[in-house]
Amino acid sequence: MQTLQSQPSPVKLRTRVRRVAATLTAIFAVLFSGPLLTQTTSVQYVKLEALAEMNGNPWSSMTEFNLLDTGGAVIPRTGWSVSADSVETQAEDGSVANAIDGDLLTIWHTEWSTGSPPPPHSFVVNLGSPRAIGGFKYLPPPAGNPNGNIASGACTPASTA
Ligand SMILES: [Ca+2]
DSSP: OOOOOSOOHHHHHHHHHHHHHHHHHHHHHHTTOOOOOOOOOOOOEEEEEEETTTOOOOOEEEEEEEEEEETTOOOOOOOOOOEOOOOOOSOOOGGGGGSSOOOOOOEEEEESSOOOHHHHHHHEEEEEEEEOOOEEEOOSSOTOTTTBBBBEEEEEESSSO
């Protein structure tokens, strides 16, 4: 009787990818996260502005984006809407909503197949209603394809989308 035990099922592979991604989350979240540059009591819109990519490419991308409350806890993303200055829609699904879907296998990516607009790139969150924000966490694209990994930028309250 043959056995295929050495062949991981797609489900197992997906779980492994998620474990690796979760580990990377802990590492990279430290590299680019922090308090909002301008402290305010309550904001409805927050803008992440990407100024440079780690390899000098014109793109920006991210796997997940979170905001923290003033105690450092992750704020639930229920009711959020997000927008960006550029989104790749032709060669891959680089939808901006991919950055807040909780899926480590989906990313927001700026346009690259029919043009590559240069930075700065902006990613704006509308929280739906004002609330106190203490910081943010940026999860870059998976290590296997670091295109768009934001090397420098700023996260600030924004007045509108
Ligand atoms: Ca995602």
